[in-house]
Amino acid sequence: MKFVFPLCLLALSFQGAKSKNLRGFSDETCTAVLVNVNKGFDDDLNPLGEDQYLACEKPNGKSYKVKSADKDFLNKNFNNGKWKSGETTLNFGSDAKIDESTGEITSSWTPGLAKKNNPNKQKNKQSRNLAVVEGDKSVLVVRVVATNASTSASEGDLSNSVFGNGVDPLNLSSQYSACSHDKLTLNKAADRTGTSTNISNGVVTITVGYSTSYGDTVMNNAVISELMTQFGVTNPNQLADHVMFCLPPGTTGGAYAYVNHWLSVYNDNYCKSVTMQMHEIGHNLNLAHSGDNTCSSSPECTYGDQSGLYAARHKTLSASGTRKYTGNLAPILDDPDDTAGAPMILKIETGTDRDYYINFNRKAGFNSDTFEGANQVMIVEGGEGNVYGESKLQTNGKLSAGGTWSTVVGGETVTVTVNDINISGNGFADVEVCFGSCSTATTLELNDLDLVAIEKTGTTSGKAEVHVVSKAGNYQTLSLPTEIALSPETNNLWKFLLAPNNDLYTIEKSQTGSGKTEVHVLTKASNYSRFGLQTGTALFETDDTWEFLLAPDTLDIYAIRKSETGTNKTEVHILTRSSNFRRFGLQTGTALEETNADWAFAIAPSNNDVYAIKKAQTGSGSTEIHVLTRSSNFRSFGLRTGTALPETNADWEFAIV
Numbered sequence: 001m002k003f004v005f006p007l008c009l010l011a012l013s014f015q016g017a018k019s020k021n022l023r024g025f026s027d028e029t030c031t032a033v034l035v036n037v038n039k040g041f042d043d044d045l046n047p048l049g050e051d052q053y054l055a056c057e058k059p060n061g062k063s064y065k066v067k068s069a070d071k072d073f074l075n076k077n078f079n080n081g082k083w084k085s086g087e088t089t090l091n092f093g094s095d096a097k098i099d100e101s102t103g104e105i106t107s108s109w110t111p112g113l114a115k116k117n118n119p120n121k122q123k124n125k126q127s128r129n130l131a132v133v134e135g136d137k138s139v140l141v142v143r144v145v146a147t148n149a150s151t152s153a154s155e156g157d158l159s160n161s162v163f164g165n166g167v168d169p170l171n172l173s174s175q176y177s178a179c180s181h182d183k184l185t186l187n188k189a190a191d192r193t194g195t196s197t198n199i200s201n202g203v204v205t206i207t208v209g210y211s212t213s214y215g216d217t218v219m220n221n222a223v224i225s226e227l228m229t230q231f232g233v234t235n236p237n238q239l240a241d242h243v244m245f246c247l248p249p250g251t252t253g254g255a256y257a258y259v260n261h262w263l264s265v266y267n268d269n270y271c272k273s274v275t276m277q278m279h280e281i282g283h284n285l286n287l288a289h290s291g292d293n294t295c296s297s298s299p300e301c302t303y304g305d306q307s308g309l310y311a312a313r314h315k316t317l318s319a320s321g322t323r324k325y326t327g328n329l330a331p332i333l334d335d336p337d338d339t340a341g342a343p344m345i346l347k348i349e350t351g352t353d354r355d356y357y358i359n360f361n362r363k364a365g366f367n368s369d370t371f372e373g374a375n376q377v378m379i380v381e382g383g384e385g386n387v388y389g390e391s392k393l394q395t396n397g398k399l400s401a402g403g404t405w406s407t408v409v410g411g412e413t414v415t416v417t418v419n420d421i422n423i424s425g426n427g428f429a430d431v432e433v434c435f436g437s438c439s440t441a442t443t444l445e446l447n448d449l450d451l452v453a454i455e456k457t458g459t460t461s462g463k464a465e466v467h468v469v470s471k472a473g474n475y476q477t478l479s480l481p482t483e484i485a486l487s488p489e490t491n492n493l494w495k496f497l498l499a500p501n502n503d504l505y506t507i508e509k510s511q512t513g514s515g516k517t518e519v520h521v522l523t524k525a526s527n528y529s530r531f532g533l534q535t536g537t538a539l540f541e542t543d544d545t546w547e548f549l550l551a552p553d554t555l556d557i558y559a560i561r562k563s564e565t566g567t568n569k570t571e572v573h574i575l576t577r578s579s580n581f582r583r584f585g586l587q588t589g590t591a592l593e594e595t596n597a598d599w600a601f602a603i604a605p606s607n608n609d610v611y612a613i614k615k616a617q618t619g620s621g622s623t624e625i626h627v628l629t630r631s632s633n634f635r636s637f638g639l640r641t642g643t644a645l646p647e648t649n650a651d652w653e654f655a656i657v
Contacts, residue, residue: 029092030056032113033063033258034078034085036283040254040270048254054078055258056090056105060228061235062221063258064098064105066090077113085286086260089116103217134180139163139172140189140199140240141271144223145207149248152268155203158246161272163188163202172277178366179278181335186281189240194230199239206230216252220245220265237262242284246271257283313341317433318349319410324434327531329377331362333426340514340536346433350409356381356394358416360429373398377418377429379405412436419530430530497550497557504528505557507548510541517542519557519581537581539573549603549610557581558603558610562595570595572610572634590634592626602656610634611656615648623648 033055039048054069077083091112098105141158143151153161163186164171173186188202197205208222223245227236236243242262249268257264257280264280271277313336317325328342336344348356356379361367363374379397396405399418406415415438420430432438495507502524512518514536521533539559549558555577565571567589575581592612600613604627612626620642628634 029089030058030064031086031116032066032078032083032088032090033057033261034074035256035258036280037256038254038276038279040267040276052079054090056092057258057261059235061224061237061263063217064103065217066105083113084260085258087116089114100221101214101218103215103221134183136185136187137241138189139186139202139242139244140236141203141244142223142227142246143203143205144219144245144247144251145205146210146212146219146248146251147208148211148213149250151246151248151271153246153272155201155205158271159188159201159203161274162186162244162277165201170274172274172281175274175278175366176281179332181337186242192231192239197230199231204230212248212250216247216265219247219251220263242281244271244277244280255280257281259283260286313339313344314347315343315345316347316349317414317435318351319412319435321349323436324432324438326432326434326526326529327430327534328428329358329360329431330428331360331364331426332367333362333365338536340516340518342428342534346431348407348409348414348433354381356407356414358431358433360421360427362423362427364423364426375421375423375427376400377403377416377421377431379416409435419526432530495548497548499550499555500552503532505550505555507557509546510543512536512541516540517559519575533580535580535582537575538579538584539575544597547601549601551603551608552605553608554578556585558608560601560610562599565589565594568594570599570612572628586633588633588635590628591632591637592628597650600652600654602654604656607631609638611654613654615650615652618642618647622646623652 035053035055037051037053039050041047052071052074054066054074055063056066057063078085091114092105096105139162141162143153143155143158145151151158159165160168160171162172164174176184176186189199191201192199194204197207204227206223206226208219208226210219210222212219224236227239228234231239233239240262242264245263245265247265247267252265252267255264255266255270255273255276261284264277264284266273266276266280313330313334315322315325317323325343325346329346330342330344332344334341334344344359346358348358350356358377358379361373361376361378373393377399379394379399381392381394394405394407399405399416401418401421404415404417406413408414412435414433414435417432417438418429419432422428422430493509493511495509497505497507499505504522504524506520506522508518508520510517516536517539518536519533520531522528523530523532537557542559542561545561545563547560547562549560550556551558551574557575557577559573559575561571561573563570569589570592571587571589573587574585576583576585590610595612595614598614598616600615602611602613603609604611608630610628610630612628614624614626618624622642623645624642625639627637627639629636629638
């Protein structure tokens with residue numbers, strides 16, 4: 001997306017300062033960079049809060065605090081504003097000066113903001129867009145030695161905490177690989193020989209001539225100068241995509257990172273904290289905060305999906321579009337590219353620049369260190385992700401099973417209900433999100449030998465509908481139609497199968513979102529308004545040459561391929577319920593030749609034999625039954641016979657009871 005920034009200048013108020021260490025900064029410009037500060041944790045691991053300031057960065061990477069840019073200014077212009085950290089020029093007047101002793105910039109003129117103009121952006125590494133969360137990126141860890149103290153951890157310890165090296169299984173590199181589902185890889189910076197120190201195993205030790213009392217800004221600039229001197233570069237970002245400064249104790253508190261940038265800074269042992277590392281590198285990647293630190297080690301949970309990793313499993317609801325979603329919400333642990341799975345993020349479109357996002361914060365795998373909102377459905381408010389902006393966890397927006405949350409969008413109530421939470425394996429949340437009323441029809445009653453009819457198209461509701469003809473009423477009593485959670489109406493690309501527990505298995509054969517034959521299980525308990533499962537199967541998209549049967553005991557799906565087979569026989573492909581139909585239990589040619597539209601198929605409830613019923617063009621002149629036995633894997637017939645029924649046609653359907 002292109003951003004067009006007006007070339008206007010925005011005034012910054014400034015309170016003057018005096019110092020003996022001022023140097024001229026006349027008519028110079030610098031890059032405006034947001035710095036997000038994490039103050040760390042107390043002894044009981046309670047977060048100490050966060051802060052933010054604006055830095056003025058020179059081309060060599062050195063930066064200075066612009067204290068006049070208060071929180072209101074940052075919120076208006078950078079947080080949810082049009083100006084972008086790392087891509088905005090900060091202009092100062094002729095009397096601007098830098099105080100090297102404090103790392104601050106002063107001027108009586110009002111500095112302004114303008115779009116950064118860099119015609120060599122594609123060639124200049126300094127201007128590269130770090131906000132790309134895919135591919136390979138290099139990381140350099142800098143261990144700092146001051147005149148009065150040094151970083152506590154050794155080079156080896158720091159390398160292990162960031163890269164693992166087969167020693168530390170929980171490290172920055174492994175966690176970002178897991179969170180991005182191997183789309184983002186953080187590698188060690190290349191080994192390099194300096195004048196008196198070397199980069200080795202992704203780490204270098206830099207000695208500076210300052211004590212910790214000078215503070216972190218002065219210390220950072222001294223480290224930058226020494227890195228340039230040691231390795232003959234004009235900016236440390238020429239050494240790696242991400243550079244982590246590990247400062248001696250007492251230099252600063254907590255950790256912080258420059259947004260959409262290469263630098264992050266840590267106070268001593270925080271440099272070994274995977275939680276801190278991931279949080280700060282996330283800011284380098286241009287990710288803003290989401291919620292209230294609901295995850296400790298997952299950038300997708302801490303920052304929300306500003307990265308766009310989950311775009312393929314992202315469903316949007318709106319007043320004028322899809323108004324209701326009922327079904328599973330997959331956790332962030334799932335593969336975001338598996339389009340056959342349930343959505344991982346639900347978006348409530350408000351028609352404004354602030355929308356609502358819903359995800360399931362499963363506490364497992366790479367997200368196992370989650371300490372708040374664990375195994376709950378989370379609702380946050382955030383922007384579109386086109387600009388840097390924080391998102392906010394909603395009040396009462398952490399839902400367990402049975403929980404509800406609502407808001408008003410365009411004068412209409414939107415309700416989120418969590419029906420159930422399953423934490424087996426990756427788990428899922430069963431949710432319902434709807435604009436307006438979420439009410440369903442009176443519970444549909446089904447009894448033995450009732451006739452269930454599915455109206456696939458031409459319905460009043462615009463959805464497929466269930467009609468029940470009652471056995472108790474001698475099949476003269478018809479229930480009111482019950483719409484089911486399939487929209488729009490269905491057609492001959494769909495097959496409907498009723499399970500013994502009266503759940504409705506709907507098979508979508510082609511034109512699916514996953515590119516596979518899909519199974520959508522509508523639960524009887526929800527009056528067919530919710531899905532118990534929605535998934536792509538192990539089977540490619542199918543057509544009219546395929547029939548589908550449901551084994552009543554195992555709930556496996558028998559996919560019968562009648563013609564155009566590889567074996568030149570009618571084939572049986574069994575999709576197992578235990579694998580959620582992602583694997584085959586059997587794929588085989590049968591004893592039966594290829595078949596066509598004259599054939600129908602049914603399954604015997606007692607033994608899962610497949611009954612192949614030939615309706616017309618038979619040798620016997622009657623409708624015939626050919627029984628393929630399950631015990632022989634359908635390679636043998638248990639029975640082949642004509643029946644008392646004359647030849648039949650497409651107007652006839654058959655079932656085995």
